[in-house]
Amino acid sequence: MAYDVGVVGAGFGGLAAAAELSKQGKNVIVFEASNELGGSAGKYERNGYRFQSGATVGMGFEEGGVFDTLFKSLQLQKPPMTLLNPIMDIHMPDRTIHYYREKKEWYQEIERNFPESASSIQAFYDEVFYVGQLVDQLLDRVPVFPPKTPTDWTRLVSMVNPTSVRLLPYLNQTVYDRLKKYHLHEHELFRIFLNGELMDSVQTSVEYCPAFLGYAALQTFHKGAYAVHGGLATVAEQLADYVKSCGNEVLLRYPIHHIEKKHGHFHLHSKRNSIFEVEKLVLNHSVHNLPDTLSEDLMKQSYIHPEKENNREAWGAFIIHAGVDERVFQHTDVSYHQFIAPDHPDDLHDGGQFLLSLSAPEDIRMAPEGKRSLTISTHTDVKQWWDADDYEQKKEEMKDRLIDTVEHYFPGFKEGLDIVLPGTPVTFQKWLRRRDGKVGGYAPTGRYSWLNSYSIRSGIKDVYLCGDTVFPGAGTLGVTLSGLMAARELLR
Template sequence: MGKDIAILGSGFSSLAAACYLAKAGNNVTVFEKNNYIGGRARQLKKEGFTFDMGPTWYWMPDVFERFFADFGKTPQDYYHIEKLNPAYNVYFDKLDYVSIEDSLEKIYTTFEGIEKGSSNKLKKFISNAEDNYNVAIKDLVYKPGVSPLELVNTKTISRLHQFISTIKKDIRKEFKNERLVQILEFPVLFLGAKPSDTPSFYNFMNFADFGLGTWHPRNGMFSVVKGIQQLANELGVQFKINAAVQAIEVINGSAKSIKINNESLTFDTIVSGADYHHTETLLPQQYRQYTEKYWSNRTFAPSSLLFYVGFDKKVENVAHHSLFFDVDFDIHAKDIYDTPKWPENPLFYASFPSKTDINVAPKDKEAGIFLIPLAPGIEDTKELRERYFTKILTRLEELTDQNLKNSVIFKESFCVNDFINDYNSYKGNAYGLANTLLQTAFLRPKLKSKKVDNLYFTGQLTVPGPGVPPALISGKLVSELVTQYQNS
């Protein structure tokens, strides 16, 4: 007989968990503190423009396909995607950029044109990355992080050296051109850590990048949220918005109810896809697994300063996804991870989805999304946001040889304080815990509470880690644990 299950939060991991648990025959209710579904993957609509406020990259399409296949569906049943060409441009100087196109053969040609002999090295590198991808995505990341033995098999033992070396060391041993090095180091930023701190095994992200390509869901990433919500509705999941959880109530060591608007609602099982640290503050002190010292000693992925900008004309000489690497990455990385502070000269990313999607901006206008990675927990003021918008817009104008400041119709910003206020995010982090060697798999916070029965966690602070595809996987993993303990 199905159980009554409460899920806290409505991000990708919560939505996935809701679908799996409803499919298993449970009565599932999702509680969302905000007035919309989707968590960080929300949408901003203003003056005819539409912006994804959170994730903007659709990578690892196979993970989405595997998710929907578990329900006898395909992504195309709910939304439409198209492959981008170029996947993205990387800018190094004025009108001087490298385009990463939509096939490995084109990318090999691009590399060879920049550094003689590099195409053969890249083929070998990508071959290894694809092997690692098959091991990681088809096997390892679908483990619940319960035991270190999950990582032990013939495939991982033969790759032990790849957990000791780093991405940065491996890439710089083979490639000498600094531009190619930076392009190859870029994908691990999705893991939330520096290339110098990321094990070589994670080069599978390079295969996700070059081998599987970059895609765009029509109308933006929020269409994926709506698609999964539709699937959840079809499975009988109930959604409650404007429902902030005030407390998780524990009786005799077991989670029995949640308090919303001073009313206690009883459930057999509680799954939290909300911020892990915040969720534990909803518990009495004696039932919290991780101390404040524990959290303060973790390596967090960055926070972000984001801008959502409407331009009254088309922005020239940019791609849908554009990376601006015209400054020193190592200095910026130190300002995020080593001595946290606002970077003097930040790298930044820009997305112009209206280059691909006519639905997200009025005719002859452009929607622009800008992101500067920042250290979590740093000062966030209106004055700092304004200063950094001026910095990056000035650089954008110089690097793409055009005037844009007078073409800004409006801009909205989102930064550390907003991540805290809107998502209860620990120190305002944007992506969760970084995937460093000591924060991988069983070394991450657990899916199942060690102190409270019937309480579970999912999302970017637990396994497998940050990113949309891992969030879908996390939802599946926690649902399997819940079902396992229900049946035991």
């Protein structure tokens, strides 16, 4: 039996694609190498706690958002969630900034923290919201980018209108360039704050972030950020259940080791010498992994050059999952915290800045009574973690560095910790099959770096890509959009 479509990887991109294809009546089979759904936004359970593998903040559930639209299309009920306001607290060396969702409250917070530059920063954010709305209007039409076929180019040209033309000044500048307009490029404190938000969302700093991309990310926080009860894995489970309700299959612990094409069908080799035949493919297991999966003949047909891919820089993540006594955070109602290390605020990785997310006190699925589940995550250079001689020492030092920083801002944190489980890029390769432990796609490297994106087109007939390594990029919103794009192109 040959399936209509095989989807490799049950991250958010693969599950969104599978759900969309299932809705359209396609015979779909989904393969996931691990025993959990959601990929880098999945979960696992240990000692009565549920831990979120990576991404923790829910975006796109507001009216008209990506997940709101998808759930309505599939006639699914959104899971219970809490709208965050403030979104998070940013703990800087000399102050804590409350990052409010509502524009009025946020502008008041700007006046409180940056009184001498408040009007300039508010004007900058006026521009952020303006450009973010322009980007949203274009993404509603979900273009294939970068264009690879005459049809792609035709669709892109058709999108040239007064709205898209207004975006032109922001397509060839960085966020840093735009800061110059408001005389903010030398405002050290605001730059440190902004770098923290951009590292969280776009994986880079103001100097290297294309303006339109950074603006789209910054305004997304203010559209609606949510704590999804049970974690984002709850959303992945709903999408998988929908796929199965349509009579299709979602197989866990089924890694795809090799893909080749024979007699007009793709042959997917999995465990115990099992082989599955599919007519078309959606690959959600990252561009990093393609050379290890596709046959030599298929790889030659693709747009991906293995040597170039291996040398392309991408971040990894150092992560700590832990349980903590709820009394440690009893004096704050905020569940999401960003920490700027007091002794090295300009470092954007390896503990210089990092995020801590706490489960909601009322979310009993995440932690035992009186406890809260937490995830700490910082960007890290993947190369340093593959030296076996001092691996354990490095892991222990990084764990202590992060915990010490939280202790600095929340005295009693160390004493209140229960279970503590650190993870490195080595962990991400082992459990999520991310080659070299690379996660989060590719960091922008300058004003025109967005032109180097991979599109959903692989270059191989009937093979489509989705996930954080293709346009529109990382984050649950980006990967979900790419999955929907891949499904819709496949259906054309």
